[in-house]
Amino acid sequence: MKRLVPLIIVVFLLVAVTLVSAQDQCAVLVQEAINLVADTCVGLGRNEACHGYLRVDAQPQQNVSAFSFALGDIVDVNEVASLHTYPLDVATQEWGIALMSLQANLPDELPGANVTFLLIGDADVDNTGAVDTPPMQSIRLKTGITGTQ
Numbered sequence: 767m768k769r770l771v772p773l774i775i776v777v778f779l780l781v782a783v784t785l786v787s788a789q790d791q792c793a794v795l796v797q798e799a800i801n802l803v804a805d806t807c808v809g810l811g812r813n814e815a816c817h818g819y820l821r822v823d824a825q826p827q828q829n830v831s832a833f834s835f836a837l838g839d840i841v842d843v844n845e846v847a848s849l850h851t852y853p854l855d856v857a858t859q860e861w862g863i864a865l866m867s868l869q870a871n872l873p874d875e876l877p878g879a880n881v882t883f884l885l886i887g888d889a890d891v892d893n894t895g896a897v898d899t900p901p902m903q904s905i906r907l908k909t910g911i912t913g914t915q
Contacts, residue, residue, distance in 0.1 A: 795854075799863055803884075806838040807865045812880055816840045819863035821852035822885075827893070843868065846893055853888035861887045 803818035810816050815824070817839050824841070825848045826833035835841060843866065851862030866883040885891065 795859055799861070803863050803865060807840065810840055810865060810867050812867055812869055813843050814840050814867055815843050815846055815849060816865045818865045820860045821855075821862040822864045823850045823852075823862075824848065824864075843893065848893065849885065849889075849891040851885045851887055851889045862889075863887070864889075866891070 799819045803816075807816035807818050817824070817835050817837050820837065822835070824833075824835040824846050826845055827847045830845045833841070833845060835846075849864055849866075851864050852860070854861040862885075864885040866885065868881050868883065869878050870881040871877050872879050872881070
C-alpha cells in the first residue's frame with residue numbers, strides 16, 4: 767500500500783497538469799475570438815447584426831434579394847430571418863460568434879435604449895416580427911357582464 771501512494775500522487779498531478787493546460791488553451795481561443803469580434807464589428811450601429819467569428823449562418827427575409835453575411839459583414843436586422851452560431855468544434859477550434867445591437871424598451875430605462883447581444887456558440891435567433899406591422903396599440907375594453915353599458 768505504501769508503494770501505491772507515490773504512484774497515486776503522480777497520476778493525480780498528471781491529471782491536474784492536463785486540466786490546467788486545457789483551460790489555458792480554451793482561454794487563448796476565447797481571447798482570440800473576442801479580439802477578432804472587436805476588430806471586425808467596429809462599425810456596428812443600431813438594429814444591426816455582425817458576423818463576428820468564423821461559423822455563423824444567417825438566412826435573409828424573403829423580400830431581400832442581395833444578401834451577404836460573411837465574416838465581418840454588418841447587416842440590418844430587418845433583413846435577417848434567422849441567425850445561427852455554431853458550437854465549439856474542438857478538433858478545428860472553430861465556433862460561431864455574432865454581435866447584435868438592437869433598440870429595446872427595457873423596464874426602468876428610457877424608451878429606445880440600445881442593447882448589445884453577444885451570441886456565442888450554438889445560439890439561434892429568429893426574427894418573428896414583421897417590418898410593416900405597426901406597434902401594438904393599447905385599448906380600453908369594457909365588458910357588459912354586469913349589464914349593458
